[in-house]
Amino acid sequence: MGLSPSRGRExxxxxxxxxxxxxxxxxxxxxxxxxxVGLMLGGVALPPLSILEALRHEGPAVVQTIxxxxxxxxxxxxxxxxxxxxxSGALLQVLLRNPLADPYVLGVSGGAAVAALLSFMIGLPLYxxxxxxxxxxxxxxxxxxxxxxxxxxxxxxxxxxxGIIMASGLSAVxxxxxxLSPEPTLHTLLFWLMGxxxxxxxxxxxxxxxxxxxxxxxxxWPFAGELNVLLRGVETAQSLGVHTGRLTLGLYLFASLCxxxxxxxxxxxxxxxxxxxxxxxxxxxxxxxxxxxxAGLWGGSLLVAADALARSLLAxxxxxxxxLTAFLGVPLFLLLLARSNRTGILRS
Amino acid sequence: xxxxxEVANLNLKSPRDTICQNLSLRVMPGEIWGxxxxxxxxxxxxxxxxxxxxxxPTLASIELGGQPLExxxxxxxxxxxxxxxxxxxxxxxxxxxxxxxxxRHPHLGLWDRPHHGDLRRxxxxxxxxxxxxxxxxxxxxxxAGESRRLSVALVLAQDPDLYLLDExxxxxxLHYQRRLFEHFVGLARKRGKAVVMALHDPTAAVRFTTxxxxxxxxxxxxxxxxxACLTPDHLxxxxxxxxxxxxSPRGLVFDVF
Numbered sequence: 001m002g003l004s005p006s007r008g009r010e011x012x013x014x015x016x017x018x019x020x021x022x023x024x025x026x027x028x029x030x031x032x033x034x035x036x037v038g039l040m041l042g043g044v045a046l047p048p049l050s051i052l053e054a055l056r057h058e059g060p061a062v063v064q065t066i067x068x069x070x071x072x073x074x075x076x077x078x079x080x081x082x083x084x085x086x087x088s089g090a091l092l093q094v095l096l097r098n099p100l101a102d103p104y105v106l107g108v109s110g111g112a113a114v115a116a117l118l119s120f121m122i123g124l125p126l127y128x129x130x131x132x133x134x135x136x137x138x139x140x141x142x143x144x145x146x147x148x149x150x151x152x153x154x155x156x157x158x159x160x161x162x163g164i165i166m167a168s169g170l171s172a173v174x175x176x177x178x179x180l181s182p183e184p185t186l187h188t189l190l191f192w193l194m195g196x197x198x199x200x201x202x203x204x205x206x207x208x209x210x211x212x213x214x215x216x217x218x219x220x221w222p223f224a225g226e227l228n229v230l231l232r233g234v235e236t237a238q239s240l241g242v243h244t245g246r247l248t249l250g251l252y253l254f255a256s257l258c259x260x261x262x263x264x265x266x267x268x269x270x271x272x273x274x275x276x277x278x279x280x281x282x283x284x285x286x287x288x289x290x291x292x293x294x295a296g297l298w299g300g301s302l303l304v305a306a307d308a309l310a311r312s313l314l315a316x317x318x319x320x321x322x323x324l325t326a327f328l329g330v331p332l333f334l335l336l337l338a339r340s341n342r343t344g345i346l347r348s
Numbered sequence: 349x350x351x352x353x354e355v356a357n358l359n360l361k362s363p364r365d366t367i368c369q370n371l372s373l374r375v376m377p378g379e380i381w382g383x384x385x386x387x388x389x390x391x392x393x394x395x396x397x398x399x400x401x402x403x404x405p406t407l408a409s410i411e412l413g414g415q416p417l418e419x420x421x422x423x424x425x426x427x428x429x430x431x432x433x434x435x436x437x438x439x440x441x442x443x444x445x446x447x448x449x450x451x452r453h454p455h456l457g458l459w460d461r462p463h464h465g466d467l468r469r470x471x472x473x474x475x476x477x478x479x480x481x482x483x484x485x486x487x488x489x490x491x492a493g494e495s496r497r498l499s500v501a502l503v504l505a506q507d508p509d510l511y512l513l514d515e516x517x518x519x520x521x522l523h524y525q526r527r528l529f530e531h532f533v534g535l536a537r538k539r540g541k542a543v544v545m546a547l548h549d550p551t552a553a554v555r556f557t558t559x560x561x562x563x564x565x566x567x568x569x570x571x572x573x574x575x576a577c578l579t580p581d582h583l584x585x586x587x588x589x590x591x592x593x594x595x596s597p598r599g600l601v602f603d604v605f
Contacts, residue, residue, distance in 0.1 A: 093440065094440065097437055097440065099440060222458045222459060225453055225456065225458075226453075228442065228446070228450060228453075229450050229453050231437075231440055231442060232436060232437060232447070232450060232502075233433075233436065233437030235396070235401050235433055236433060236436065236437075236502075238400075238401055238422075239399055239401060239426060239429075239430065239431045239433075240426050240450065240451070240453045240454055240506070241422040241423035241424075241425065241426030241427075241453065241454040242422070242453075243422060281440065281441065285441065285442065285443060285446065285486075286440045286441050286442050286446075287442065287446055
């Protein structure tokens with residue numbers, strides 16, 4: 001709740017977390033830093049000076065092309081994909097009241113992947129692939145709710161267990177589809193699935209992604225207060241005046257949409273949706289008024305940086321960025337787990 | 349005066365048993381009701397039904413402040429009535445202060461930020477529950493008794509006209525049991541709030557409530573003034589164990605041990 005330490009002057013501040021202007025400054029710095037890294041690193045490492053030149057449309061034409069035609073679209077794409085994944089992870093974690101939830105773990109991205117893969121294989125045009133990915137994610141979410149309901153009451157922990165089992169089922173379907181797909185497209189599909197920004201169908205690269213991400217944050221933000229209330233459980237939320245049925249259904253669909261947009265663009269990138277919301281909570285707490293925008297912006301920055309590393313570590317070979325996020329995500333998560341012992345944040 | 353809560357023709361069943369049959373009761377502003385009965389008799393189910401968290405049987409009528417419960421818009425209802433549930437999910441970490449501030453949610457519009465009055469009420473709720481010193485701790489870091497007090501603080505911050513409290517003092521030490529009971533008595537006497545609470549301690553019931561509803565199971569209920577209804581005979585029948593009354597300097601006490 002972006003409140004100043006308020007009028008209780010004689011007391012310590014009401015909110016334990018860093019003041020708002022510091023958060024904004026830090027977020028701008030993180031975004032700028034990751035973009036700089038994204039511009040500098042790649043097949044050819046560019047010094048900051050020639051980047052500046054190229055940004056002003058000066059200097060060698062090759063560098064201008066690299067910056068304007070390759071790296072900037074790539075950065076925009078990575079930023080929106082990372083942001084959408086983090087946002088969707090943050091939503092699923094409140095909905096399930098479980099710190100382990102993310103679209104990858106719950107099979108939501110699996111649903112999007114299966115649908116997108118099928119559409120690729122039967123040669124549908126691009127916008128169909130995207131639409132179907134959303135349908136796949138929404139279907140996976142609906143199936144998750146339905147299967148949980150059919151086997152008993154819908155509780156967060158049962159949803160999580162059902163989601164985990166669905167995710168492994170869907171990943172088997174993905175493997176099956178890959179095994180059946182013809183040799184020439186196999187490599188592309190495989191890389192896309194492992195999480196790579198290099199095979200993006202391009203719609204988002206044209207600058208659609210960033211507005212989509214910002215729009216998502218804006219649409220969600222008014223619901224931040226209700227999400228906070230939801231942290232105390234469904235019954236408490238109802239007694240505090242929240243239409244929990246409407247809210248949760250809408251949010252599941254919204255999370256599916258975010259996931260679908262991300263998966264269609266970049267395949268299955270894990271860990272961003274899991275790690276980033278935790279990172280934000282460690283810094284500013286679980287208040288969704290801050291958590292949602294920061295998760296979106298930090299998640300974007302993280303994926304921009306990870307993608308820069310993926311492009312440059314073994315250049316000219318490009319690594320799937322999903323591998324990079326996993327390499328970053330595993331130790332980072334363990335670190336958070338160790339820290340949470342002290343702060344009591346992941347204790348449940 | 350409009351009743352804070354008026355119930356008519358309420359038949360409630362649990363999977364095991366009938367909770368109440370044709371229950372009709374009227375809770376007036378300033379009254380404190382105690383609901384007593386053995387474990388599993390349906391006290392929580394009854395409270396949740398009164399709060400609108402469970403669907404009421406079609407024939408029953410439950411009116412909050414003179415208007416049928418289901419006709420209240422959700423937020424307006426939450427400004428009018430609060431419920432303290434028995435167990436509380438705490439999944440992800442809000443701080444103690446942020447948690448208590450959630451009680452102000454029904455008072456805030458979609459784009460509102462909590463203003464001075466909301467913060468003041470929240471702080472005062474934390475002071476009453478003795479949590480002011482821990483307001484920056486994550487709510488998961490609290491002990492069981494402190495978490496319970498935090499749930500009470502949230503309900504106090506909500507500042508409704510009618511409080512439904514499901515065993516408000518379980519897990520609390522003696523100091524806070526007394527302090528919270530006395531606070532609710534004060535709210536009823538000075539500010540005309542109505543309180544309905546499920547209780548297990550007949551001595552506390554006789555000391556702090558004005559009216560009681562005894563749930564015996566099998567749909568049998570007894571209702572009336574606390575002093576008249578809380579007798580050793582009723583309580584012995586209620587709990588199926590011998591309860592005796594004695595007089596202490598502060599008044600009646602009930603003894604089972």
